[in-house]
Amino acid sequence: TMREGIYAMGYLSLVPFIRKFLQVRDADSFVLSSVLAGIMIASITQPFDCIKQRQQENYIAKKPADIKSCTQELIKESPRGVFGLWQGYVPRAVRVTASISLLAGTIGLLCKYNLP
Numbered sequence: 001t002m003r004e005g006i007y008a009m010g011y012l013s014l015v016p017f018i019r020k021f022l023q024v025r026d027a028d029s030f031v032l033s034s035v036l037a038g039i040m041i042a043s044i045t046q047p048f049d050c051i052k053q054r055q056q057e058n059y060i061a062k063k064p065a066d067i068k069s070c071t072q073e074l075i076k077e078s079p080r081g082v083f084g085l086w087q088g089y090v091p092r093a094v095r096v097t098a099s100i101s102l103l104a105g106t107i108g109l110l111c112k113y114n115l116p
Helices: 002-022 027-060 067-077 081-086 089-112
Strands: none
Touching: 002 027, 002 089, 027 067, 027 081, 027 089, 067 081
């Protein structure tokens, strides 16, 4: 739920904040702000996603599936240590960026035409 909360916060508040910061009000600003927000959100939520996946694997394998043990396992198994929590970042960042772009674009169109 923490991961989803950060994700929702990103597309509901981060995209408009970045657009306002850029001080541009055209279609390009939606794309740029969505890409920046997607990269930021993916960077923040990737460790939570990685831990969640390990919890699912451990649950199926009947191993301890609590957050602490899964985090310790991931860090211990990765040759990169703590940075192993960002394993699979690029594909997820692309997916998150694309979904935020679609959401932000849809919200932008709804606002443009004053639709609820």
